[in-house]
Amino acid sequence: MNHFALPGGAGLDLVRYPVDPRDRLRAWDASDEYLLQHLAAAEDPLDDLAGGDGRLVVLGDRWGALTTALAAYEPVQITDSFLAQRATAENLARNGRPADAVRLLSSRDEPPARVDVLLVRVPKSLALLEDQLLRLAPAVHAGTVVVGAGMVKEIHTSTLELFERVIGPTRTSLAQRKARLIFCTPDPEVLAARAADPWPQRYAFPSDVPGSGALLAGRTVTNHAGVFSAERLDIGTRFFLEHLPVPADGHHVVDLGCGNGVLGLAASLSAPRAELTFVDESFGAVASAEETFRANAAPGAEARFVVADGAGGLARGSVDLVLNNPPFHSYQASTDATAHRMFADAKRALRPGGELWVVGNRHLGYHVRLKRLFGNCRTVAGNPKFVILRAVRGD
Numbered sequence: 326m327n328h329f330a331l332p333g334g335a336g337l338d339l340v341r342y343p344v345d346p347r348d349r350l351r352a353w354d355a356s357d358e359y360l361l362q363h364l365a366a367a368e369d370p371l372d373d374l375a376g377g378d379g380r381l382v383v384l385g386d387r388w389g390a391l392t393t394a395l396a397a398y399e400p401v402q403i404t405d406s407f408l409a410q411r412a413t414a415e416n417l418a419r420n421g422r423p424a425d426a427v428r429l430l431s432s433r434d435e436p437p438a439r440v441d442v443l444l445v446r447v448p449k450s451l452a453l454l455e456d457q458l459l460r461l462a463p464a465v466h467a468g469t470v471v472v473g474a475g476m477v478k479e480i481h482t483s484t485l486e487l488f489e490r491v492i493g494p495t496r497t498s499l500a501q502r503k504a505r506l507i508f509c510t511p512d513p514e515v516l517a518a519r520a521a522d523p524w525p526q527r528y529a530f531p532s533d534v535p536g537s538g539a540l541l542a543g544r545t546v547t548n549h550a551g552v553f554s555a556e557r558l559d560i561g562t563r564f565f566l567e568h569l570p571v572p573a574d575g576h577h578v579v580d581l582g583c584g585n586g587v588l589g590l591a592a593s594l595s596a597p598r599a600e601l602t603f604v605d606e607s608f609g610a611v612a613s614a615e616e617t618f619r620a621n622a623a624p625g626a627e628a629r630f631v632v633a634d635g636a637g638g639l640a641r642g643s644v645d646l647v648l649n650n651p652p653f654h655s656y657q658a659s660t661d662a663t664a665h666r667m668f669a670d671a672k673r674a675l676r677p678g679g680e681l682w683v684v685g686n687r688h689l690g691y692h693v694r695l696k697r698l699f700g701n702c703r704t705v706a707g708n709p710k711f712v713i714l715r716a717v718r719g720d
């Protein structure tokens with residue numbers, strides 16, 4: 326199940342993160358295989374890297390399959406996902422690759438100054454691709470080999486236009502097992518004429534949201550590329566803001582899966598002496614939440630910003646209130662699994678009597694899971710699409 330066959334016969338043992346033996350989902354797909362086959366073919370662009378000081382950059386590797394397979398070339402991996410970084414570290418270790426063979430950078434880190442081979446596992450978010458290509462463009466030169474890979478359904482005309490606009494002429498391979506490669510030839514004129522990076526983007530919070538949402542009216546919300554609902558307020562988040570509880574002074578409140586952090590900011594504005602923790606697995610999300618908070622919070626309001634998987638890193642019994650709008654679509658896992666893990670993490674982090682508040686699509690049936698986990702679950706509010714649920718941790 327975990328055996329990833331490499332061109333030439335060897336193989337790797339690859340897992341997703343968090344490692345779950347019951348997980349039936351593979352840690353790679355046909356586009357990873359296609360890309361590695363291409364690189365292993367006669368004119369291997371990596372040949373020039375061996376022994377030199379050339380720089381291989383792997384952008385957007387989902388679970389570290391490419392980075393682990395190419396560890397001998399000492400790649401720099403760039404990702405927005407903490408889970409992808411952890412998976413890469415895990416896969417390097419289980420395949421006997423030294424951890425220091427690879428430099429793990431986040432989407433917010435300074436990119437390397439020079440790139441000789443750029444491999445791009447096309448992300449779901451075009452915005453994230455745009456931001457990352459624009460950040461890397463100064464390091465790309467006329468001789469850089471740029472190859473992208475993705476499943477056919479992930480590669481759109483807009484994806485190819487983006488490569489053309491930032492780097493240079495672009496074409497695609499034939500499809501193979503529903504995967505495609507993208508070949509892009511850097512053109513110094515295109516690179517020099519590229520537009521400025523439009524990320525992060527900011528919007529003014531709407532003034533028609535009642536409840537705690539009213540505290541945000543007109544405030545500037547910062548969104549780095551790829552962050553959930555980066556261009557406008559999500560309707561589920563909006564509904565949650567209308568019914569958000571007001572924390573008590575001194576209470577520790579966690580915005581779990583914070584995105585741009587509007588839920589936690591609203592909680593802080595309604596109770597400036599509460600202590601906030603913003604958590605997300607996306608580096609861009611946590612950076613957005615931090616900028617949004619710093620620009621708008623009451624003077625002296627306290628907050629911590631944590632890139633992590635769920636609330637697993639928070640001390641047991643240390644939290645009074647968790648606010649959670651769980652992810653409902655992602656390549657990361659069956660998304661129910663992520664939501665359920667967040668609920669279990671939240672329960673562990675809550676003190677007895679502490680509360681988890683969740684907004685979700687009605688049809689997702691979160692109340693069943695919460696009731697089983699906490700032994701109680703009350704519907705605080707509902708509309709035809711969403712419900713807000715509250716579960717209280719017992720002793």
Ligand SMILES: C[S@@+](CC[C@H](N)C(=O)[O-])C[C@H]1O[C@@H](n2cnc3c(N)ncnc32)[C@H](O)[C@@H]1O
Pocket residue numbers: 408553554559562581582583584585586587588604605606607610633634635636650651652653657663
């Ligand atoms: C539906 S969005 C909600 C964002 C924000 N709270 C809002 O309401 O606008 C879910 C968030 O969960 C984050 N997420 C997904 N998996 C996660 C994990 N394992 N640990 C922490 N955050 C995660 C996503 O990056 C995303 O920002």
